[in-house]
Amino acid sequence: MDIYRADRSPFDCREELGIIFADGFTQWLGFFSKDKNIIAKAFSHSFQLDQFYVAVVDQKIAGFVACTNCYDKSLVLEKEELKKHFGWFKGTIAAKVLKKEFEAPFKNPPNNTGSIEFVGVASEFRKQGVASNIIEYIIEQTPYAHYVIEEVADTNLAAMSLYRKLGFAETKRKNLSPSQAKRLKINSFVSFQLNK
Numbered sequence: 001m002d003i004y005r006a007d008r009s010p011f012d013c014r015e016e017l018g019i020i021f022a023d024g025f026t027q028w029l030g031f032f033s034k035d036k037n038i039i040a041k042a043f044s045h046s047f048q049l050d051q052f053y054v055a056v057v058d059q060k061i062a063g064f065v066a067c068t069n070c071y072d073k074s075l076v077l078e079k080e081e082l083k084k085h086f087g088w089f090k091g092t093i094a095a096k097v098l099k100k101e102f103e104a105p106f107k108n109p110p111n112n113t114g115s116i117e118f119v120g121v122a123s124e125f126r127k128q129g130v131a132s133n134i135i136e137y138i139i140e141q142t143p144y145a146h147y148v149i150e151e152v153a154d155t156n157l158a159a160m161s162l163y164r165k166l167g168f169a170e171t172k173r174k175n176l177s178p179s180q181a182k183r184l185k186i187n188s189f190v191s192f193q194l195n196k
Contacts, residue, residue, distance in 0.1 A: 001057050001130070002055070003053060003054070003055050003133065004053065006049040007049035009054055013054055014047060015040070017047050017052065017061065018039075018041060018043050018044030018047075019040045020061065021047075021120055022036040023036060023122070023123055031090070032093075033085075033086060038085050041085050042081065042082055042085035043077075045081045046078070046081075046102075047075065048073060051066050051068050051074040052065070052066045053137060055125075055130045063119075064118070064120050065118065065119045065120075065131065065134040065135055066116070066117040067117070067138045068114065068117060070110075071105070073102075073103050075102045075103065075118070076103065077099050077103065079095035083095070110146055112146060113146040114142050116135060116138065116148070119159065131162060132165070135162075139194070144196070146194065146196070149163055149168060149191065150189075151174070151189040152189065152191070153186040153190075154188045155186045168193060169193060170190055170192055171193045172190075172191045173188045173189070173191075174188055174189045176188060
């Protein structure tokens with residue numbers, strides 16, 4: 001397994017990033033499309049490759065993790081691309097709602113902190129240490145003293161276990177309203193932090 005910053009990958013990885021993203025996030029994006037291929041195509045333009053790290057196995061993207069400085073964005077959504085794939089109505093809603101969600105700025109981020117975002121592993125490479133290898137690489141290769149992970153669903157037990165295993169500590173929980181919890185099938189979002 002080789003790990004690269006995505007803009008330095010030996011091949012163009014946008015399409016594969018889109019496929020892995022769609023596989024991991026379709027449950028959250030089902031309103032816009034139930035078709036993973038459409039979601040993959042709709043989002044492939046949005047990855048800011050200088051903010052993503054990818055694991056490559058046999059010329060395939062095994063997984064990805066974004067790491068930003070809490071100011072730069074890892075995803076930048078273009079309204080016209082979303083409309084092209086989701087249609088005018090849903091694409092317009094996606095541009096408004098998802099930009100607010102995915103491109104929201106951090107409020108008063110701590111100094112010298114990296115934000116770990118959008119952890120995704122291709123289904124054929126799951127349970128093989130891909131995500132942990134990428135996150136460990138990021139911690140070794142980036143200059144931050146602290147790392148944060150915001151808004152992990154409390155039902156994502158595998159992710160929470162991984163972050164704890166890597167040394168991240170839970171810092172807060174944001175409980176959802178009963179209606180949100182029922183709709184999203186989670187109770188709260190959990191945040192984590194690691195100090196180098």
